[in-house]
Amino acid sequence: MFDKEYDVIVVGGGHAGSEAAAASANMGCKTLLITMNLQNIAQMSCNPAMGGIAKGQIVREIDAMGGYSGIVSDTSAIQFKMLNKSKGPAMWSPRVQSDRMRFAEDWRLMLEQTPNLDFYQDMVEGIWLEKDKLKGVKTGLGLKIKAKSVILTNGTFLNGLIHIGEKNFGGGRAGERAATGITSDLIELGFEAGRMKTGTPPRVDGRSLDFSKMVEQPGDENPAKFSYLDVTQPLKNQRSCHMTYTSNLVHDLLREGFDRSPMFNGRIESVGPRYCPSIEDKINRFADKDRHQLFVEPEGWNTVEYYVNGFSTSLPEEVQYNALKSVKGFENVRFFRPGYAIEYDYFPPTQLKHTLETKLVDHLYFAGQINGTTGYEEAASQGLMAGINAALKIQEREEFILKRDEAYIGVLIDDLITKGTEEPYRMFTSRAEYRTLLRQDNADFRLTQKSFDIGLASEARLKRMNYKQEEADKMVQFFKDTSVAPEEMNPILEAHNSAPVKQAGKMFKIFARPKMTLETMRSVKVVEDYIETHKLDDEILEQVEIQVKYSGYIEKEKNNADKLNRLENLKIPDNFDYFKLQSMSMEARQKLSEIKPTTVSQASRVSGVSPADISVLLVYMGR
Structure with a gap:
């Protein structure tokens, strides 16, 4: 079946994989998207929404460059909101509530209509190398499929372990098995791996809820949309979300299960997302608060399934149920499924170049949660950039890297590569020092010409x-x-x-x-x-x-960015020997030798490198 060689194989059909496959195929590369279940392409594993603070800016940037996330967000939207409208435009962030089933369907159909893109359902169990050169991938069915480049976008599936109370079982998502083999293959090649965790709340039956006891959260009166193209239109009708609160009674009921919580009894040792904590984490860390907000979000236009945003948990299912029954409006709640936590393997992103190509293996790229990020938008943007750069490298063209003053995507990737992350990385406006330049309204001004020049934007x-x-x-x-x-x-x-x-x-x-x-x-x-x-x-x-x-x-x-870009243009020679700079701190020499920044500006952002260390480097380089 696979006697020919693909230009690019994308492993994983989540948000990162879908954008990666679309980008490389649209740039003329013969691409294969291989995933464990073709029915779950671009699945919204957690909340049914796209965008939000800083994340909305990323979706606009993906759209400006010709990615699909903005278009699909519009075609499957059930509500639109521009967040932070009371603040300055640098903080405005678009967000849509999505129809989960339509979102995945629209993604699948758009990918099927993309030229140069093939699909195959199988588990990839390893990387195929010969004489240290990438040859392709090995699958669970025993196939070896040839490719010039491979992009790994495995999400939470690498040795995924799901926890509900004292129970745990292998899985990459509820109802889906974990992916095995890739981690051990990469470790054998010399990659460093780690473990992270994330969680999700219960899904409940909307017919069992009393919305009259909750606060209605309608969409914007005059809704906008994500995509800059005219192929999509703003919503004429919208579905409301609702808001309710936990209470001291709810907190007490949850505490009764803490001794069986995998987070507190030591079963989970990995680090979870600081800015999206579980409900048990919230009531433990913020013991002085007598209530927390819960947003009750519909999963689509017609389904009765609801997502309880703010109630992410891995407590035993009966504890979840008893506590949620004490929330106003949830007195008669029926569960579709309980919340759970999931642990999975990731690879610290300092092992990557700014193109998202690995430093150890040429033509091998990582994108999404495998790099330690969390969120659909963060994953999709990495997939887009990996797909672009994999295509450019095959075509023997110059790499495509966005600077920190050009895009939130540039901030995200630069943070990952120069600073690394020991907890799931989530984008915020505060991470961007040039957020007045990186507004959601001007992403097309910033990025469309650049994308058109490399052959992606139409x-x-x-x-x-x-x-x-x-x-x-x-x-x-x-x-x-x-x-x-x-x-x-x-x-x-x-x-x-x-x-x-x-x-x-x-x-x-x-x-x-x-x-x-x-x-x-x-x-x-x-x-x-x-x-x-x-x-x-x-x-x-x-x-x-x-x-x-x-x-x-x-x-x-703009003036501040220009000053920074002068350092961005100062290239550091390949394989530069930092240990010969005796005046530089030992920590800086070790960190810079490990990360191998390509410019002085990147070196200045590496954790543990001081301004004095950069001065030593500048003096040595004759500056």
């Missing part, structure tokens, strides 16, 4: 981005060039408690005032006439408002 996508950018720039210039008379402007300023002007002045300066919005400026006839004449949509108008209101902040961050 010409239609590029044209749409160029039109939006040109029209936004023209209107910003219009505000800079156009003056308004005091008699027309002052009544508007006074109505908004803003100081009147004494003489005609440029509208840009007035618009930049704190209390002035584009809606306010449209009261000036010449502004409304401009918008009507040019038929500008909300997306362009939002871009104009941000560029005017935050021009000072944006310019300042």
